[in-house]
Amino acid sequence: MVYAVSTDPENADGIAAQTTGALRELESLxxxxxxxxxxxxxxxxxxxxxxxxxxxxxxxxxWIGAAKNWPQRACVGVALDTGCLFEIVVTAAVK
Incomplete structure (x- = not known):
């Protein structure tokens, strides 16, 4: 089992840029x-x-691809660190 947390390491401007950056970082992790x-x-x-x-x-x-591969996902609004617009926490299986 893998547990990972990701945010955009650059804290880019805007939700699109931060989501893209965090998902890129998550994929690497x-x-x-x-x-x-x-x-x-x-x-x-x-x-x-x-x-x-x-x-x-x-x-x-x-990013996630075909709907048949979609994991269970929850999305909530919270107070995040200054400048951070998006954070993701995942649980994944090892290959």
Missing amino acids: LDEAGSGKDRILQATVYLADIADKSAMDAIWNL
Whole structure:
């Protein structure tokens, strides 16, 4: 089992850039741990502004791929660290 947390390491401007950066970082973390995005069992997404959910969903859907591979996912609005708009916590299986 792999447990990982990711944010955009550059704290880029905007939810699209931060989601993309965090998912890129997450994919790298999963690969290093012998897993992959196709092995994610559960994900929790934290957004600084829940109004950004639609924009985040569009990027997530492209990144995660075919709907048959979608893990269980929750998305909640929370207070995040200054400048951070997106954080993701996942549990994944090892390949």
